[in-house]
Amino acid sequence: MKRYTKPIHLPKPLAHRPADSSLALINVVFLLLLFLLVAGTLRPPLPEDFEWAQTTVDEGSGDIQRTLVLTRNGELWFEGVPLDRQGITDVLEDLGSDAGNLSIQVDKRTKMAEIAGLADFLQANSVRRLTLVTVEKEQP
Incomplete structure (x- = not known):
């Protein structure tokens, strides 16, 4: 029985990069x-000259999602859009059961x-609890 041999050529391993x-x-x-x-688009913009009202006691619990914004001249905003009285009633209807407990971001002026x-006005439109959302005042 005759055997034939053939050389095997193995490729050289590449240098590890x-x-x-x-x-x-x-x-x-x-x-x-x-x-x-994503984080920048979650909260609707506030009016340009809005300044938060400040408080010294941090005991409340307010949520700024889907809240009204009250500016210094009494103009009311919702999700970056100014509202009139009819617009407020439309927003309250859209909020449905959430309108019973409503939060408002208030300008300090x-x-x-x-x-x-x-x-x-809100009490006449079936809002049972109204929360004013403020920021904590910096202590000197």
Whole structure:
């Protein structure tokens, strides 16, 4: 029995290249950019000259999602759009059961008469609980 042999040519292994760490950095930067874009669009914009009312006690619980914004001249905004009285009633109807507990972001320069007038109007339109959303005042 005769045997035939044939040489086997094995390819040379390629030199190992170091892992490129910039790919991970690009992924992190992309995810951060995506997060900032989404987070920036979740809250509707406030009026340009809006200044938050301040409080010294942090005991409340207010949610700024789907709230009304009361400007210093008594104008009412919802989701970045100014409202008239009819618009307010439409918003209350759209909120449905959530309208019973309503939150308002208040400008610190708003007159108390404007807030009281709005509270009376909202109470007449079946709002049971009204929360004024403020920020905590910085202590000196």
